[in-house]
Amino acid sequence: MLRTAALAAVAALVAAGCSGGGGDNSSGSGAAFDVTIDTPAAKGPLDKVKWSLYAEPQTLDYAYAFDFPINTVLANVCENLLRVTPDLKISPGLASKYTNPDPLTWVYTLREGVKFHDGTPMAAKDVVASLTRHADPEVGSSYSTVFKDVASITETGPLEVTIKLTRPNVLLNEQLSASPGIVESADFLAKAGKDYGNPQGGVNCTGPFSLEEWKPGTSITLKKNDAYWDSTLAPKTSELEFVFIQDPSARANALLTGEVDGGYLLPTTSFDKLHASDGKLYFGAITGSYSAAVTNLKGALGDRRVRQALSMAIDRDGMVQAALNGYGAPAKAPVPAAGWATVPAERAQTIHNSLPAITQDPAAAKKLVEEAGADGKKVVVATSNLAPEISVAANAIQAAGKEIGLDVELRTIAPDAYTALFTDPATREGIDVLVTSGYDMTPDPLEFYAALQTGEFANYGNWSNPEYDQLVKEALGTTDPAARAELTVKLQEIALRELPGIPLWDSPMSLYLGKRVTGVTPNITHLSYPWAATLGSAN
Structure with a gap:
């Protein structure tokens, strides 16, 4: 991935934040580590990658995407109106631009030519249905309070959505770069009903990967979306399988033996062994303690x-x-x-x-x-x-x-x-x-x-x-x-x-990559950024 001055500044900021300065981090106990914003770019494609999760997501319904496992998966399947990039900046996403003409109004212009995984085109009605769902008490969204200052969300054009507020709330706009801003097909939501997001109902979004299979208790498999709209993030991996390994020791062993290719949020007790392995242990920025x-x-x-x-x-x-x-x-x-x-x-x-x-x-x-x-x-x-x-x-x-x-x-x-x-x-x-x-x-x-x-x-x-x-x-x-x-x-x-x-x-975000894979960000933005799109071969 390309390094820029902005990326370097973020990396330096994180290093200083944890250690008080210097080129690496140290707690005074002898542990030292570099904090980086990226890993070496992939050199080629891969047919399949296996990725570890410390727990199975309870659902893939974006309204409840309030924890690490679900967001690690969903970030590659569903997309937001805006996008938080690995350098911790907010950029356009499914909305190509947005304006704030007055303190109580936000207007979003949607991208043309974006399609859901079933091939249907994305339109303003889908954004309205996706966002208003958070305020439905029957849904019980984890993000209902994000929308507490919203007076209305309306379709003001085939590819335009306008949000009216009851009081100014600049944070609402920023949060549309994460789970509160995910866009799902309105028709699919209606059809799936209460099964939406579970292993039977599934999801139908616009991301670089689509949901292929969910085996409860075992794994979730994603497949490459060949019709993905963003050519700069066309997936390098054809199939991505998330396996659920709750026991920390078993998870570390799966990484060390190559049974799985990588994972985030690793057991801290395994850091020294992972450092000494054939793969690479990385540390990235995190926005919370x-x-x-x-x-x-x-x-x-x-x-x-x-x-x-x-x-x-x-x-x-x-x-x-x-x-x-x-x-x-x-x-x-x-x-x-x-x-x-x-x-x-x-x-x-x-x-x-x-x-x-x-x-x-x-x-x-x-x-x-x-x-x-x-x-x-x-x-x-x-x-x-x-x-x-x-x-x-x-x-x-x-x-x-x-x-x-x-x-x-x-x-x-x-x-x-x-x-x-x-x-x-x-x-x-x-x-x-x-x-x-x-x-x-x-x-x-x-x-x-x-x-x-x-x-x-x-x-x-x-x-x-x-x-x-x-x-x-x-x-x-x-x-x-x-x-x-x-x-x-x-x-x-x-x-x-x-x-x-x-x-x-x-403590920093941890990432382990086995010797055959590379190309993903190690920082916290992987919870909303399509991190697996850049995952590919290290050789």
């Missing part, structure tokens, strides 16, 4: 002092070593420097560097617990063998909580059920803390902080702060990226003071 999301504010953690105490008691350095083998650093905030891509790299780094380090002080934390009258109160933390870092983090939180007088209980969740904790509020019943790897779909840090508004889907603990909500409203109406970033800095200050989520660590 690992956090302990507070999912119940009616219990002990409803008191801010208890949340602060738990944060103060956690041994983040030990957590980074145990969970990541040193491939990371303690987090200062929920969004790392790489997540501030709407401002120049220097400004993003300054914002991040100005944050105070979170210091460990169990004695002071214990006093806060006593002041809050929470001594001996129960806190339930979800854990899972989905990934080693989840169980390590949960154990560290339990140890920290017990040290300061809390009664911390671990609740083990199966890997496939753990992903449901983020999409189904009912599954979080009785759980106070959830270890999560958050990320933004867009280059704008406001996306993460806006998701903590009152009533937002990803506000897992239903935290509410009127001052915060008002600042979000002001930021959403600010079109200048620099000014919007300054408002986001204020939101960050409140979030770190109130702690609806407790930052844990920053």
Whole structure:
């Protein structure tokens, strides 16, 4: 892939964000790693590639594309009105251009000649049907709140769609570069009904690959779309099979033996072995940090002092070593420097560097617990063998909580059920803390902080702060990226003071490529960018 000055700036930003500077990253534990935006370009085509996923997607319905496995697959099958590129920029996608003639209006001009996988042409009616579906309460979309400021979405021409707002919301436009902006055939949606997105109903989008077969519990196979509209991303691989391997050790072994050709989000315990293998381990930018999301504010953690105490008691350095083998650093905030891509790299780094380090002080934390009258109160933390870092983090939180007088209980969740904790509020019943790897779909840090508004889907603990909500409203109406970033800095200050989520660590996106494949981006944009289109032969 072509490197540009912009790409180099992003790579440098990520490196500095994790390590404090230098050409590589180091947590101080001896682990050092380069962060890159790409891998060597493919030299030729491949008939078939096998790719590993740590869990089976619960669905391929874009309305519920709220986790890594589904988005890793769907990014190659379904496309958005706009596109986030690997250099963390927003560019035209299925919309060839868009305008914002007034603060309450966005107009999208669609590309001509785009066809769905069944051969039918894409038109404005398909965009309207796809986007309005998010607001249907019967659908229960994970992105319903993205559209909360929308007054109407209408077809204003055969290839033109106009969105009218009730109040300014620049973030809505940016988020149409990810799952909220996916376009599906209106006719196919109507025909599939409640089977849409499941193994029986399937999907019918416009991406470089189409859904060929879904074997529940085993694999999802995609095939090359020979009629794909974007010639610059014509797939180099004819068939792409995603295999579901939940056990981290089994997944690492499948990569090391060549049973599968590659995968994202690798078990951290396997990094050293993967480094020493015939393939190549890469690290890329990620727009979010690992956090302990507070999912119940009616219990002990409803008191801010208890949340602060738990944060103060956690041994983040030990957590980074145990969970990541040193491939990371303690987090200062929920969004790392790489997540501030709407401002120049220097400004993003300054914002991040100005944050105070979170210091460990169990004695002071214990006093806060006593002041809050929470001594001996129960806190339930979800854990899972989905990934080693989840169980390590949960154990560290339990140890920290017990040290300061809390009664911390671990609740083990199966890997496939753990992903449901983020999409189904009912599954979080009785759980106070959830270890999560958050990320933004867009280059704008406001996306993460806006998701903590009152009533937002990803506000897992239903935290509410009127001052915060008002600042979000002001930021959403600010079109200048620099000014919007300054408002986001204020939101960050409140979030770190109130702690609806407790930052844990920053770590890069991981990618492993076996010796026969290359050509994909290692960064977080693979969750919405058609990354597999450039996947091909390394030889």
